[in-house]
Amino acid sequence: MALFDNIDKLINEHGSSTILRERLLLASDKYSLLENEKLKLLEKIKILEAHSQTLKLDLEQAKVQIRDLDKQLSHSHNVNPDGYVCDHCGSSNLKRTGSRSDPTFGDLGVKQKLFICNKCGKESAFTPEP
Numbered sequence: 001m002a003l004f005d006n007i008d009k010l011i012n013e014h015g016s017s018t019i020l021r022e023r024l025l026l027a028s029d030k031y032s033l034l035e036n037e038k039l040k041l042l043e044k045i046k047i048l049e050a051h052s053q054t055l056k057l058d059l060e061q062a063k064v065q066i067r068d069l070d071k072q073l074s075h076s077h078n079v080n081p082d083g084y085v086c087d088h089c090g091s092s093n094l095k096r097t098g099s100r101s102d103p104t105f106g107d108l109g110v111k112q113k114l115f116i117c118n119k120c121g122k123e124s125a126f127t128p129e130p
């Protein structure tokens, strides 16, 4: 019976080595697929990192632009807080030079605000809304 036991053992070992080989091949295939996925993901990460770098630069430029615009806005707001625009060229870059009696409602004590345009150099007068 020992002979049959050995044959049976040999068959079992051969069978399990075949199964083991099949499992190893399957694992190897899965590993190759995962390696391919990993390479694709690394490529995507590179692209996203480059894109992120571009966006960071854009953001920095936008921050600088916002700071400049804030300065300009704050400056023009201090000089021309009501947002008047030049009667002659439409620029809002006006500088207050004083006031005068309103030609129509002056008798009622209404005054006009006078501005000089920093762009065209001409004077504009505005009667404030009551």
Ligand SMILES: [Zn+2]
Pocket (backbone or CB within 6 Å): 086, 087, 088, 089, 090, 091, 117, 118, 119, 120, 121, 122
């Ligand atoms: Zn002007």
